[in-house]
Amino acid sequence: MGNWIEACKLDDIEQEGAIRFDHGGRSYAIYRSPVDEVFCTDGLCTHEAVHLADGLVMDYEIECPKHNGAFDYRTGAAKRLPACKDLRAYAARVDAGTVLVEVG
Structure with a gap:
């Protein structure tokens, strides 16, 4: 069980x-x-940490601003190259x- 953190409004x-x-x-x-x-997902692209x-x-x-790789932000799944490694998603x-x- 993780910790719920206030992130923003x-x-x-x-x-x-x-x-x-x-x-x-x-x-x-x-x-x-x-x-x-x-x-919520990890904040950095898995391709080049942008x-x-x-x-x-x-x-x-x-869509990553550097090389246009794309992720489904609901699951973190990589959807378009050059991104090929999924992001971690958080509740x-x-x-x-x-x-x-x-x-956590």
């Missing part, structure tokens, strides 16, 4: 957008879906307008 993330969250020496990306669900929050979010995919939820992520 839901309103800090644009719909179909991403935000960077750093905690405990690690970097994460938090996403807001087209229907206001929230998701921060994904700077990438383009479309539907349920995040996320909204409580009273605050985004919480489960890490």
Whole structure:
């Protein structure tokens, strides 16, 4: 069982957008879906360690800003080369307008 950590306010993330969250020496990306669900993955692309929050979010995919590799941010699954290793995904939820992520 992990620890739920307050990451940001839901309103800090644009719909179909991403935000960077750093905690405990690690970097994460938090996403807001087209229907206001929230998701969290490792923050760095598995191809060249570029921060994904700077990438383009479309539907349920995040596109790496460096080489256009893509991931399904709901599961962390690599969807387009050059990304071929999946991201780790973390549980996320909204409580009273605050985004919480489960890490640990």
